[in-house]
Amino acid sequence: MFQLWAPSQERIWLHLKGTSHPMVDGSGGWHWLVATAEPGDPYGFQLDGGRIVPDPASRGQAGGVDSLSLVPAREMYPWQDSGWEGRAWEEAVIYEVHIGTFTEEGTFHAASRRLKQLAELGITALEIMPVAEFSGARGWGYDGVLQYAPHRRYGTPDDLKALVDEAHALGLMVILDVVYNHFGPEGNHLQSYTPEFFCKDSTPWGAAMDFRRPEVRSYFVENAKYWLTEFHLDGLRLDAVDQMKDDGAFHILEELSEAVRRVAGPSRYLITENPANSIELLSRSHSPLFDADWNDDFHHAMHVAATGETAGHYQPFSESPWRHVNKALAEGYVLPGRPLLRMPTPLAPPPPTAFVHYLQNHDQTGNRAFGERLISLIGEDTYSLWLQVLLLSPQIPLLFQGDDYGENRPFHFFVDTTEDRAKAIGVGRKREASNFGGFPPGKSMADMPDANDPLTFYRSKLGFPTKNSLWHKIRDLIALRHDRIVPLLKNLGRGTVPFENDGVIAVDWPLDEGVLQMRANFEDSVSKQPIRSGAPLHACNLQEWNYDSVLLAPHGFVLAFSPECSPL
Template structure:
């Protein structure tokens, strides 16, 4: 039986408290101002069972120094202070929820802090009925784990199991999820298990053995060979799923989880999650730069497909700096490959003579590729945080919007895309005052390393920066036209593409190039073939005349930007 870190309600009014602290010679529980001795339980673990109730403050006192609980569900204040006992079973979920199958997923990625002017779970919940009416079936929330400061993207969390209080309490998060599910929307949480943030991470004090090896780009590497750390992270992941009735997780940058163990932590986590029967399907999504199919073959549902985004970005903007350089030689050829096979890089030798990462993945269902034209990463990795739409304009933007929503892959929009927003989404964080200069300097060097001019960079440490990111302030006719377009596309996807997808994939896609910038793509299924003719910068002038389309925007045979969709 592994050590169950944290504070958990027991029986008869007793609570169980446990901490892994192999470096400590003595451990005490400070509960509501009273000290209680903790007993060693082997392998550096300490435990105590004490009468308690919901809402009491507590810390772990290790060799005379008080620390917050690394597995806390709730803090009394910031990440440095006492934790609070919190009973996750007290929330009333009301009606049961049986989830939705993955093939119905149309995902909207959102950042709770900038999705509404208030930046809270409660305010976000009020937006859910209109998203459901539009046709959004899933929300992917950027990380909410408690991080230092009042605002940030969330990828520097240190109390991974506790929602950041700026967004609301644990029960307010549950109420948001309940509201989403009552509107037929699944909720997926972006969870970071590859590192802890730099400010307020006290694991070095509890268990210095927790870290070792080559550091990740964002912090010290976690030693995944240690059973107690694996148990902590497994419990955090399953705790989010079970205590918040989540429909799934998106695991951030799993390529940075370096684990020589057998089984690898990611396979062990998958087995742990899949072993429990729940009343709803649990959807597991990966961000993985390696472009390998093995985790999806084992049971993960899907993976972010940056190959599609990056090739499209180069094709439509001409930018080739930083990681876009990989697609500089033939971005339109890479788009054709992504349409045909799902991914671009599958281990082949690239046009520039380099060896591509990855391995073939076309045998996977198309739903295993989460395709996006914009994500928080790709906007945020720019000095001014511009969206793709701001760089290419409405005509090209509308055609690429229709393409992403009508291809057979799992589509994901970034908040505001559904209304054609041009609000920026630059990186922002709220470090301690002594680290502000280092943040600005580090961000400048990082972006310069990607080839950007940072002379007009939006200040990542300014409290005004998050306010720039709210994407729904425009009420002009243009916004209404984008909403109408999104509604039509999602209705078509639901009524026509979903039955096709469910009839079963019948092989890879087939793509014919028409000139440099136009494609005729066909995807065969049991019930028919999805057929798309699209021009992305020049017309498909030599394409054959086509019958009446299921959906069209312009004429791809004559217009530089146009799309025509049929099902044969």
Template sequence: MNERRFGPELTPDGTRFRLWAPGAKRVDLLLDRPHPLSQETDGWYVAEIPGGGAGRRYKFRIDDEVDVPDPASAFQPDDVSGPSEVIDHAAFRWRAADWRGRPWHEAVILEAHVGTFTAEGTYRAMIDRLDHLVETGITALELMPLADFAGKRNWGYDGVLWYAPDSAYGRPEDLKTLIDEAHLRGLMVMLDVVYNHFGPEGNYLGRYAPAFFTDAHTPWGSAIDYRVPEVRAFAIENALSWLRDYRFDGLRLDAVNTIVEAGEIPILHDISAAAGQLAAATGRHINLVLENSDNRASLLDAAEDPPRGKYRGQWNDDYHHVWHVMMTGEAQGYYGDYQRLPANHLARALASGYVYQGEVSAFWGGRHRGEPGGSLSPTCFINFLQNHDQIGNRPLGDRLETIAKPAAIEAALAVTLLAPMTPMLFMGEEWGATSPFPFFCDFEGDLAKAVRKGRREEFAWAFEKYGDEIPDPLDVSTVQSAILDWTARDREPGRTRLTLVRELLAVRAREITPRLAAARFGDARVAGSLLTARWQLGDGTRLALAANLSDRDVSGVPDIGGTLIWGHALSGDLPAWSVRWHIG
């Protein structure tokens, strides 16, 4: 678990540099002058350099032809093609030294992009907003990917140097300070990581380590070959580096259904097992979750603590999609799979997690999608109404606030934030932010042209309607439009929406979270526009929901029992888009 094979290692006498370059004939370390590396077995090149240490900048020269950064660089002060900097992770002095995390059932997540969370767009600027998160009822801050990407602005999914937090947001010690300050306030911090591909600019691995890749392809480029032991170790060590060196409380693995593997224990298992060993050795709660369009329930187990191959939960796209259809009526793309009886789809998601649990999906090519999830803990399902993908992959990057009725959104929030599944908000959603979150990046030359062309082709159907309104992902104004307007939080209608979210999360913390461990799914039903659902909580009490998800009042609502903890007072009527929660 503690063995580090990649990246520089500080020694009592200096620094040990190493590079796995099985496709190279010669490797030199570039410091003050070139230092030839000794070739060892299995493609490794090594050099022991006396003196110096943290702060030294270096590159590797391959076969006297090309100079490259360290693929396991801890920091790139001058972007992806510049020199790597040696970082002494042990030098940072943590203030929250006794922090051990929080159990998964306490998670209320807010997803955020560092560069647009504040006007400054830095790790340190985020610190000033942590108290807001705590006061709102958020318990986990999830950062979009930080792995070093080309340019100054990016969503983060084009990272090429997995170990280096991007310099656009600050230095490694700034990121550690953000995490430390979050821990001092009782906030978990999670990180989105990408192990299915490398970004399109700044990845030199194919030149000196072609074994990193297979002939297969993902939607974003060549597939990574995890059958190769060194490649496997590279990903596992990277996960441990974020968890150990930065003390992240958990990771969210992006689009794992696009990881290409065959014939061995999946890399997902080994990452989980390694993280579990770290958790056991340190007494920490480490929470790993997935994004997985395949809806594989067999990968999940919220109660496996520490992890031994499984994952706490999964982003539940099904839940988002059915709510989106109900609130907007949109039918393009994957929303087409949820057009028929969407309220019944929502009931299924509330009763057993996924909507698709083995049924045929038209959007996914007519294949069977998903596995039954009803035997899992409800907390395995991370439910949301918005996230970076569902906003940013729209032609205008527009949020739900601009396309749905406020009453419908508030009803959806009242269901999402109090149901026993794990809730997640996207930054600013807590006050109903209307700032868009369009796709943006900072490439140049032919790559920039290719990105523009790809986005135009992706949204060809929308150009007749929106035309030049569709933002250019390369224009700096696009990322500027995504910066949160924090002043909207303190004026109407933001103030009222924030009050609602805070009240809902206060009820969750008081009435539901203490009972969530060992909670179980129950049943959910739809009668007309009335939705009712029940769950068994860990202490034996029953949580019950009655919701009118329509524009018309509903009369003759049956008594769902227990004590009212949220919503309209007990009566036989439910007004339009209203929600009632009982416990008992």
């Protein structure tokens, strides 16, 4: 059966294989028709006036977002992962990729060939930036308009399933970014013929969804279930959930979470990007609505401490950045939160594993004026020390593509759009660049790469990953994490900061049987730091271990476990 929700349209025709058939005008704004079709047949919906639009729930397009949709195949993909039961969330070490730039070919198939090296590194979760069909041949994917259709340039739906199948065979979970707060401005035909789908409010990127309507809620709830069940995905990361505004008694985030939990099972995870720092999404008397949140507070504080940049998003962390870094490691959020849901207070603090930490991701790198990676800004020695902090902290670590071997090629913002929209994007790029480090001395907006230039996209592609010395260091750190840190995470409590010094990381996380202690010295001089006596799990540039202190050389680091009976 073909169906379309279009309350504003009096008449709709199904355009199938070049012929138009009048659809039945059902109740509640639905139009439907039972018709015979074969897999691969092109179809669309013809509006009054003759315009033909694609199916907003299309599983695949004949061309781009303006083309006809294709009837999906009846054959089931021959899954090989029948024995896959997922992994515990505590085991997650995430690797974020953009399919178009992860390999030279920029396809699901090519990405599959690189999974073995990620598994050898110790990565346990692949996180894929959005793949829902968007306008043009290249882009980040956050302007998708057909939420059920994988982007044709990346491959077929079966190609994506094969990628997931290969990942599972190697022990990797697969998490997909989804965008439920807005549609992209190009190819959003839905807004022209079903304005009821959207509300008058706007997000920073486009019209907001009207989640008061059950049809709108169902579109996204079913989409989440579709990705997790149809593609055997292990989790979803919801983009900018603070822009999913809903003043009803049962928030769309609650409905989506509960619906997913019912069908997806215990080893399927929901992650948010939530700039509002809404603790109620992560903390409830029973199971949380979401398993973890991308914690920008850690990144921003770390970036200020590492680079000295204080513009835009980094400004709130410009004073006492080392205090903020330690607080983020100990507690999670640094800045006060803004509730999104009506929840009772007070709420218990979420555990460390409710926060995903990173030294950079697609946003923090690609929104910079010139797309520089952190290693290019601070050098490999300092970068290596931050990696130890990231990978041996109890929060869930995320690496951005190329972090594993110290990629120094930039990662830019790129699009494939019209000339007029490209000019508007250029103005927005200046604002984003100001928020993410500003312009280097002697550089201005005129020097920024053109986001619409295909060369900007091609310059963002990874080089060939090499198992260099940094790769081996990271492999050893991840192995240590899996061996010594992961077994502690189910019982690990919120941390404390035992003392504060600029240039020093000092955090203790309590356990029933002891304390996990981290000390790091980013200063150029030797640093003496108090610590409980205990057993070092990992040390680097450790000059001396005394009964109640450690002496760390520059770039020194120690992670230790102290039994509870050990005196201060």
